[in-house]
Amino acid sequence: MxxxxxxxxxxxxxxxxxxxxxxxxxxxxxxxxVAIARFDRLGELPFYNEDIDNESAPEPVVALREAAAGADAALVVTPEYNGSIPGVLKNAIDWLSRPYGAGALKDKPLAVVGAALGQYGGVWAHDETRKSFGIAGPRVVEDLELSLPAASLDGKHPRENAEVAAKVRDIVGKLVAEIG
Ligand SMILES: Cc1cc2nc3c(=O)[nH]c(=O)nc-3n(C[C@H](O)[C@H](O)[C@H](O)COP(=O)(O)O)c2cc1C
Structure with a gap:
């Protein structure tokens, strides 16, 4: 299948x-x-530099782009740092945005969710991640939203919170339904 x-x-x-x-x-x-392919190597990506991208992309960048090319959709899960996108994620967006107009996530559906300590659950970071990915190439599914105040989890794994689990299930299902 x-x-x-x-x-x-x-x-x-x-x-x-x-x-x-x-x-x-x-x-x-x-x-x-549905296979979930988590790419856990964002910390290995060098800072985006157009010179090294034009010469030959470093191995972790190639691995990221291959993982993106092999995917039909993307789910981004992020906290908020100082009211915005954590640098490590923004850097990944920049690598994924190139080659210009032909990035590996181009036109693929993408949703952004996440948790943060603040009472708004990181909504600024989530909105800015949508904006940035929207420019970078994927097709952002704007109405798939979850900005979770981390305190609502009471220090437990989110799978132990039935409401959160149902919301995440709904978002992943709707994201997959967006695959053309
Ligand atoms: C450098 C830094 C900046 C942060 N800025 C914010 C912020 O602007 N808004 C917020 O809600 N939480 C902020 N936090 C708290 C994070 O939301 C919290 O540490 C969260 O648990 C991080 O996500 P993680 O558990 O996935 O690492 C900040 C944390 C760090 C380390």
């Missing part, structure tokens, strides 16, 4: 990251026949 693949990018490198836990939950609740 043909299987759809969803690339998952997490905007936190922290071992105990709540956002990585949300990504784990997304994998657990994904519809049958």
């Amino acid at each position: 043909a299987q759809n693949t969803v690339l998952v990018l997490v905007g936190s490198l922290r071992k105990e990251s709540v956002n990585r836990q949300l990504a784990e939950l997304a994998a657990e609740v994904a519809p049958d026949g």
Whole structure:
């Protein structure tokens, strides 16, 4: 059976990251026949530099672009840093935006969710991630939203919160339904 693949990018490198836990939950609740491919090497990407991109992209960049090319959709799970996108994620967006007009996620559906400590759950970062990816090439599915105040999890894994699990299941299902 043909299987759809969803690339998952997490905007936190922290071992105990709540956002990585949300990504784990997304994998657990994904519809049958959908493979979740989490790319965990964002911390290995060098800062974007057009010179090195034009010469020969470094191996972690090639791996990111291959993972993106092999995916049918993407789910981005990120916290908010200082009211905006964590640098590690913005850097990945810049690498994925090139070659200009022909990035590996071009026209593929992409959704942005995440958790942050603040009472608005990182909504500024999520809105800016949508804006930036919208310019970079993917087709952002704007109405798939989850900006979760981390305190609502009471220190537990998000899979233990039925409401959050249902919301993530709904978002992953609707994202997959967007695959053409
Ligand atoms: C450098 C830094 C900046 C942060 N800025 C914000 C912020 O602007 N808004 C917010 O809600 N939380 C902010 N936080 C708190 C994060 O939301 C919190 O650490 C969150 O758990 C990080 O996600 P993670 O658990 O996936 O690593 C910040 C944390 C760090 C380390």
